[in-house]
Amino acid sequence: MNSHLDMLARCRMAEPAQAVPGVRELSAHLQERLAVVGDVAYAEFAYLQKVAAETWGAARTSHFVIVLRKARVVPKAAKVSRWKMANAGIDRLPAEWRTALRAIAEHSEKKVLSSGPIWSADYLGAVTTALCRYVDYARCHSAALVPAGSDLHQYALWLTDPGNKGNGVSIRAAADYLSRIKAGLAIILPTAISPARNFVVRYWREKAVAGGTPTKSGDQLVGAVAIYDLGFRKMAKARDLPMRGIEAATLFRNGLVLSMGIALPQRARAISALTFGTTVWVEQPDRLHVRIPAAQLKMREARKSGDPFDIHWHNPRLVAALEEYRLHFRPLFDDGTCLFPSVQAPGQSLGEKRLGQLTSEITEKELGVRIPIHRFRDNVATDSAEHLTGGRLTTAALLDHMDIGTGDHYDRSTGAKAAAEYGGFLDERRTAPAELTL
Structure with missing residues (x-):
């Protein structure tokens, strides 16, 4: 039988x-x-x-x-906390450097404002990583363990040289490394002030600003509507599959990542924190409520115990998609409530890094260009500045900027609008359109 x-x-x-x-x-x-x-x-x-x-x-x-x-599917071990990762980085540093950084880690995690600067776990981890890499470089190249300005400059040249083992990082990445090394040394050796070191750090930072952002390109500005509609097409495709399995659930989830990422243009960490009933609610058939804790937002660590990002907005189409997902597709992953669950790790949410990879992979396949989720903000800012009545004021509100000038990093509306107008001008001037064989 x-x-x-x-x-x-x-x-x-x-x-x-x-x-x-x-x-x-x-x-x-x-x-x-x-x-x-x-x-x-x-x-x-x-x-x-x-x-x-x-x-x-x-x-x-x-x-x-x-x-x-x-x-x-076997449950995966819980993710290591950011503070544990940062402390593990401190353990790799020279013994005489560890005490000061451990003190920073301890009072930063507890938010003890009276004990010195408050750093985030991510920033502490970035500083310790930069220090560890410089220590490895110094030992291999006979440089000073506590770098002078000339040592830092040579290190930056080595980092940006495509022929070395540093793999030729960008000028901006090198400038970030130098800034973090300087910040770490200010904690470890607060009396070892070096004007030359400060000058080198400032020089590379200004050089990075002049060179622009290597990870951003104009072709990533496909328009917020294009990404938003792509998300809904993904959801429709999932709905139409002949079998409702994990493939359909993942397809619907991915579509929701795209559409939600445009409708709520927050950074990847905030998007990864969305959870039904805790940070996102459907309040009415056409109304959503999102409340993201300050700890998940980009702001100074000392302010992360403050007010959350709290917004209500009307979007019947997105509300309907969220409700369908919650009832019919989300339960196929696991019994949890996180909005964007992992396929491989039941009960866990997609991390911010994976969200960026995911949107890059989808947009490259569907739109021909890799657009990480953080670049969604550029698309939203550009479209809103060009087409909405409030212009840059609307951009500041959408991106949750305290200062309207912050939008300069995101808003590319002037260039996009000028390019469109120029294209229209050329078309009007063409009396006998012809294809050129080159």
């Missing part, structure tokens, strides 16, 4: 009006098959869902994938 074949036959012969096998029955069936044939049972069960979907439809058989994932 083969219970798998029996279940297949039952699904094939069933009428659409008949009841679909439930979670308890399917779980028992899968466990029985695992005991008999081992891991082959997973493939059998996936095929069983396909057959069942042909009888009862994708929506009514979506719980098959819940049973399969609970049996097949």
Whole structure:
């Protein structure tokens, strides 16, 4: 007797009006098959869902994938906290440097304002990483462990040389490394002030500003509407798949990342913190409420115990998509509530780095250019400044900027509008359009 074949036959012969096998029955069936044939049972069960979907439809058989994932996907270890990672970086530094940085870590984590500067775990980690890399360089190149200005300058030249083991980082990255080294030394050796070191750090920072941002390009400005609509096309494709499995759930999730990232143009960390019932709510059929804790926002660490980002806005199309996702697609990942769950790690949210990679991969495939989620803000800022009545004031509100001038880093409206007007001017001047063979 083969219970798998029996279940297949039952699904094939069933009428659409008949009841679909439930979670308890399917779980028992899968466990029985695992005991008999081992891991082959997973493939059998996936095929069983396909057959069942042909009888009862994708929506009514979506719980098959819940049973399969609970049996097949092993929970992953919880992510290491940012503070533990930062302290691990301190442990790699010379022994005489560790005490001062550990003190910074301790009072920063506790937000003790009276004990000195408050650093975020990420910034502390970046500083310790920069110091560790310089220490490795100094030991290999006979440079001073506590660098003079000339040592830092040579280090920056080495970093930006494409022929060395540093792989030729950008001028901006080198400038960031130098700034972090300077910040770390100010804590470790507060009396070892070096005007020459300060000059070198400032020189490379100004050089980076003059050179522009290497990770940003004009072709990434495809328009907020293009990205937003791409997200809804992804969701529609997921809805139309013949089987409601993890592939459909992931496709819907990815579409929601795109559309939500445009509708709520916050940074990747804030987007990764969205959770149903905790940071995002559907309050009415056309109204959303988002409340993101200050700890997940980009601001000075001392302010991260302050007011959250709190906004209500009307968007019936997005509300409908969120509700559909919450009811029919989100449960296929796990029992959690994070808005953008990981496929590989049940119960965990996609991290900010993975969100950036994901949007880059999708937009490169669909739009021909890699657009990380942080660049969504540039697209939103440019479109809003050009087309909305409030112009730059609207940009500041959308991007949650305290200072309207901050939008200079995001708003590319002048260039985009000028290019469009110039293209129209050229078209008007062409009396006899012709293709040139070059």
